Amino acid sequence: MSAVIHEDHHHDGPPAGFKRWLYSTNHKDIGTMYLIFALVMLFIGGGMAMIIRAELFMPGIQIVNPDLYNNLLTDHALIMIFGMVMPAAAGMANWMIPMMIGAPDMALPRMNNMSFWLLPAAAILLLSSLLVQFIPGTGVPINTGWTLYPPLSVQTGMGMDLLIFSVHLLGISSIMASINIVTTILNMRAPGMPFMKMPLFVWAWLFTGLLLIIVMPVLAGGVTMLLFDRHFGTSFFDAAGGGDPVLFQHLFWFFGHPEVYVLLLPSIGVLGLVIPTFSRKPLFGYKPLVFFMGFLFALGLVVWAHHQYTIGMSLGATTYFMIGTILISIPIGLMLFNFIFTMWRGSLTFETPMLFGIAIILMFAFAGVTGVMLAVVPADLQYHDSYFVVAHFHYALIPGAVFGLYAGVFYWLPKWTGHMYNEKQGKIFFWWTTLSFNLTFFPQHFSGLAGMPRRIVDYNIQYIEFNQISSIGGFLFGLSHLLFLYIIIKTVKGGEKAADKPWEGAQIGTPGLEWTLPSPPPFHSFTTPPQIK
Amino acid sequence: MTENENVEVKNNTSANLWTAIVLGVIALIVGIMPFFYLKDMVAP
Numbered sequence: 320m321s322a323v324i325h326e327d328h329h330h331d332g333p334p335a336g337f338k339r340w341l342y343s344t345n346h347k348d349i350g351t352m353y354l355i356f357a358l359v360m361l362f363i364g365g366g367m368a369m370i371i372r373a374e375l376f377m378p379g380i381q382i383v384n385p386d387l388y389n390n391l392l393t394d395h396a397l398i399m400i401f402g403m404v405m406p407a408a409a410g411m412a413n414w415m416i417p418m419m420i421g422a423p424d425m426a427l428p429r430m431n432n433m434s435f436w437l438l439p440a441a442a443i444l445l446l447s448s449l450l451v452q453f454i455p456g457t458g459v460p461i462n463t464g465w466t467l468y469p470p471l472s473v474q475t476g477m478g479m480d481l482l483i484f485s486v487h488l489l490g491i492s493s494i495m496a497s498i499n500i501v502t503t504i505l506n507m508r509a510p511g512m513p514f515m516k517m518p519l520f521v522w523a524w525l526f527t528g529l530l531l532i533i534v535m536p537v538l539a540g541g542v543t544m545l546l547f548d549r550h551f552g553t554s555f556f557d558a559a560g561g562g563d564p565v566l567f568q569h570l571f572w573f574f575g576h577p578e579v580y581v582l583l584l585p586s587i588g589v590l591g592l593v594i595p596t597f598s599r600k601p602l603f604g605y606k607p608l609v610f611f612m613g614f615l616f617a618l619g620l621v622v623w624a625h626h627q628y629t630i631g632m633s634l635g636a637t638t639y640f641m642i643g644t645i646l647i648s649i650p651i652g653l654m655l656f657n658f659i660f661t662m663w664r665g666s667l668t669f670e671t672p673m674l675f676g677i678a679i680i681l682m683f684a685f686a687g688v689t690g691v692m693l694a695v696v697p698a699d700l701q702y703h704d705s706y707f708v709v710a711h712f713h714y715a716l717i718p719g720a721v722f723g724l725y726a727g728v729f730y731w732l733p734k735w736t737g738h739m740y741n742e743k744q745g746k747i748f749f750w751w752t753t754l755s756f757n758l759t760f761f762p763q764h765f766s767g768l769a770g771m772p773r774r775i776v777d778y779n780i781q782y783i784e785f786n787q788i789s790s791i792g793g794f795l796f797g798l799s800h801l802l803f804l805y806i807i808i809k810t811v812k813g814g815e816k817a818a819d820k821p822w823e824g825a826q827i828g829t830p831g832l833e834w835t836l837p838s839p840p841p842f843h844s845f846t847t848p849p850q851i852k
Numbered sequence: 853m854t855e856n857e858n859v860e861v862k863n864n865t866s867a868n869l870w871t872a873i874v875l876g877v878i879a880l881i882v883g884i885m886p887f888f889y890l891k892d893m894v895a896p
């Protein structure tokens with residue numbers, strides 16, 4: 320045993336130059352790369368959103384042609400989901416989980432390297448799928464939306480093939496990352512860290528990882544079947560050959576619905592740390608919260624067809640999916656109550672992560688309400704494919720996933736960099752994003768209820784006011800991220816020195832070990848397992 | 853390492869590999885399942 324330990328002593332600093340990053344097997348460096356990748360993708364996906372909102376500022380066709388519009392819409396969604404939220408959450412998992420549970424690194428460090436480096440390759444494929452339309456003879460651009468439904472996706476041009484390969488790489492990357500994270504959590508906990516003492520973030524990622532392992536392969540299989548239909552004469556999704564286009568919808572949403580929990584859960588995990596820290600009180604109902612996440616995990620796998628009420632399922636199936644979906648709002652609501660009770664009578668302070676935490680509770684609850692509206696079949700037949708759905712899922716995803724990640728960034732930035740960020744700038748960023756986010760997406764409830772369809776480049780002039788408010792909000796929201804970038808760069812470069820435990824209330828009620836390490840932590844931490852009392 | 857001699861260092865390597873293999877096999881199985889519709893769906 321001791322031989323193994325001695326070996327470690329020869330290389331405890333990072334190797335110099337690009338090798339440090341290209342060959343990295345260090346969880347902190349790989350976490351950093353994931354986070355930087357996510358930030359770059361945030362700006363690319365955000366740039367696409369800016370073009371979309373500029374086009375929608377006025378009815379008619381101003382800036383992009385209809386096919387290009389739909390291609391940008393498709394890529395905006397895919398980049399934000401697979402390129403931004405998932406890598407950012409994986410970056411935080413890489414950085415924090417080994418330190419929280421007292422492990423020296425991830426369980427499978429070389430696979431960790433590969434999980435990351437597949438991502439830039441996937442991003443290049445994804446962007447070339449957008450650009451290939453400018454080469455003559457490559458056919459119709461990808462105009463399907465991120466759901467890639469056939470028969471349209473079988474008829475589109477070469478871009479779709481590149482996109483399918485990109486989805487393959489993204490899938491392999493996130494399956495490998497999930498296997499790694501789950502294995503780390505199962506096998507690498509320090510002595511004295513049983514499951515029921517793990518910080519909530521670790522639990523959240525355990526469920527996220529398991530979900531991804533179960534659903535990502537189905538998406539990969541589904542898009543591969545698309546590829547076969549396109550080029551190899553099969554007709555999985557072609558009624559003329561005995562197939563069924565609805566089969567693809569089932570495969571897609573069997574992945575797609577659990578995917579929204581993949582995006583949500585890591586942020587719920589961050590909330591489970593941020594809210595107790597700034598309330599200076601232990602988490603209210605730790606065990607129930609773990610149970611609710613398990614409930615979400617299980618139920619989330621069996622309600623997918625609420626995205627397809629309009630396909631004409633049997634009455635029995637429709638009723639089942641409706642009841643299942645409404646049931647899901649119960650654990651989600653209870654989770655939010657647990658966070659509210661954690662704050663109840665705590666001694667609250669409102670640093671940036673906490674502001675995001677509170678905003679998440681308020682605005683995410685709103686998405687829960689519109690979600691229940693959408694879950695009701697007769698109502699959804701009206702709402703489906705309207706801007707109401709767009710409003711619902713942006714309220715679910717921006718507070719539910721993205722703001723949770725922002726809370727995490729501000730919460731852990733002092734740990735990662737060793738510097739405090741500027742609190743005043745953080746607060747300005749918070750108010751700026753929160754207000755402009757609501758300005759962007761709140762009006763879309765109304766244009767949706769009034770009948771404005773999603774995924775269409777043009778609209779009737781009756782929706783003009785709502786869309787102009789949305790566009791102005793959208794530009795302000797986009798602009799706020801320059802401040803985000805500025806704060807991050809400034810904090811990385813310098814600033815007030817951060818203590819090992821920069822937040823007074825951190826670690827209350829959770830024995831996570833991340834705060835026992837210096838800020839920033841050494842390149843290798845916990846090479847011998849710490850003892851937790 | 854004298855100060856740590858009493859610490860039991862656990863070697864996880866084989867447990868990690870086995871866990872990863874089990875999870876990977878689960879992923880492969882769910883990934884292959886959709887293709888079982890192949891049976892009578894290939895164009896004549």
Ligand code: HEM
Pocket residue numbers: 466579580582583625626644645647648651686687688689690691693694695699702703704708711712715716719720
């Ligand atoms: C209270 C729990 C929720 C319920 C009852 C619910 C219900 C629904 C329903 C019925 C739809 C389909 C609407 C339609 O297309 O006609 C939908 C769409 C959607 N939901 Fe939710 N939802 C809930 C929570 C969430 C959460 C937590 C997220 C993500 C963090 C989310 C993300 C989405 C997305 C992305 C879509 C649109 C997908 C698309 O068509 O592109 N929802 N939701």
Ligand SMILES: [Cu+2]
Pocket residue numbers: 575576579623625626
């Ligand atoms: Cu869903």
